[in-house]
Amino acid sequence: MSTSEIRNMEEGGFKELTGNEGGFCGSPEVVQVIQKVIAEVIGSYFLIFAGCCSVVLNKVEGSKGTITFPGICIVWGVSVMILVYALGHISGAHFNPAVTISFAIYRHFPLKQVPLYLIAQVLGSILASGTLYLLFDDLNESTYFGTVPAGSDVQSLVFEIITSFLLMFVISAVSTDNRAIGELAGIAVGMTIMIDVFIAGPISGASMNPARSFGPALVMHIYDGFWIYIVGPFVGAILGASAYNLIRFTDKPLKEISGSSKFLKSVSRATSFR
Incomplete structure (x- = not known):
């Protein structure tokens, strides 16, 4: 075998490994996923x-x-x-595990990318919390920047569910419904966050985001009522997505939506008595 043939084989193997001719690392889909994950880390960090x-x-x-x-x-x-x-045009601007899970449940987001997004969001929160902890020397329980219940756990849980419901309801409207004005999505979501913090901030801290609560809790080792900020946002967001999915526009017949002809019969029977 000549030297040129050996060199050609080595170059071919290198291209196959690096993806210069369509391999794994050079796949446009893989590159896009990496870009999305990086965007989620950066967005979560600065948020x-x-x-x-x-x-x-x-x-x-x-x-x-x-x-x-x-x-x-x-x-x-x-x-x-x-x-x-x-x-938003890169990763969808989730920055929130509850939002990512809710999108995945209703097939507005690929299930296989969910773990990567969750890791990115939590990582961004930890890095941001660590940065703040290093910048301020006198941080303690009185200056804690995480979320803790101001009242009872049940009260804070209800506030987290309600505010997360509203947030995901609005997000579902502006990001998954073609009738909504997409250009105003950022304003609508931002104003919803602002209203939610006004409402729930004094009671629960208005987390609405498990990653937002996880980073500060991990860095400062304060876990008072931490379960509230895991359960509340997930429950509220899933309910909010479910509510909007129920009322969103569809061109499908009622029979297909219900999945059962018995449902149609029961509806027609009920209307016949009016």
């Missing part, structure tokens, strides 16, 4: 960093009370709005 930083600055000495509670609400809402417009 948690900006929102939690406003909480810290409102608590620490030297700037205590300068941002105020309405200011914190605005920071969370505007941060989401900015990041949706910046990254």
